[in-house]
Amino acid sequence: MNEIKTQPITLFSIEQNGEIGYYQNSGNLNQLDIFKIYASSKNPWAVLSNKGKEISCERAAEIEQGDKFAVSVDLNIDEHKASIYTVHGNAAEEYRTNENSSLKHYDLDIIKNMVKDIEHTVADYAEQRQLFHERLEQCNVNNAAAEGSQLEGLLSNSESEIVIIDEEMQDCEEMEI
Numbered sequence: 001m002n003e004i005k006t007q008p009i010t011l012f013s014i015e016q017n018g019e020i021g022y023y024q025n026s027g028n029l030n031q032l033d034i035f036k037i038y039a040s041s042k043n044p045w046a047v048l049s050n051k052g053k054e055i056s057c058e059r060a061a062e063i064e065q066g067d068k069f070a071v072s073v074d075l076n077i078d079e080h081k082a083s084i085y086t087v088h089g090n091a092a093e094e095y096r097t098n099e100n101s102s103l104k105h106y107d108l109d110i111i112k113n114m115v116k117d118i119e120h121t122v123a124d125y126a127e128q129r130q131l132f133h134e135r136l137e138q139c140n141v142n143n144a145a146a147e148g149s150q151l152e153g154l155l156s157n158s159e160s161e162i163v164i165i166d167e168e169m170q171d172c173e174e175m176e177i
Contacts, residue, residue: 011069014049023054024055031136
């Protein structure tokens with residue numbers, strides 16, 4: 001019996017002016033392509049919306065939770081942020097772990113400048129994709145390091161807050177008895 005293989009499903013969403021559009025990739029659009037369109041277009045929503053099949057928020061959530069999902073790129077143009085959610089190995093939501101899935105956040109202005117720089121320095125598309133992913137990973141490492149140092153600062157400055165929280169927890173526990 002021949003097993004029918006289906007392509008992994010990729011999604012993207014765009015948020016702008018308080019509106020969110022969800023799209024299922026209907027072609028060979030990849031992360032670099034999405035960010036290139038964002039970087040080069042005055043109206044990325046108009047361009048990107050023609051690159052995918054519009055779906056409901058509920059359908060997007062259903063796909064993301066399923067075992068055919070691979071990648072979702074979310075652009076929040078209002079806040080200049082992007083998120084990339086990746087799942088490896090066709091794992092349905094209940095089987096996802098840190099080893100087979102990741103959620104990474106980026107600053108869209110940094111991504112836009114990175115994409116423009118890559119386009120000007122590398123002509124070959126395959127090399128552009130490789131360099132883009134290397135730099136994207138470096139951005140994520142830098143973001144994680146910055147978040148880690150912010151967390152350390154918060155922890156070192158919050159010993160008195162911990163005591164207050166502990167006292168509040170005691171109050172809650174006493175009320176429950």
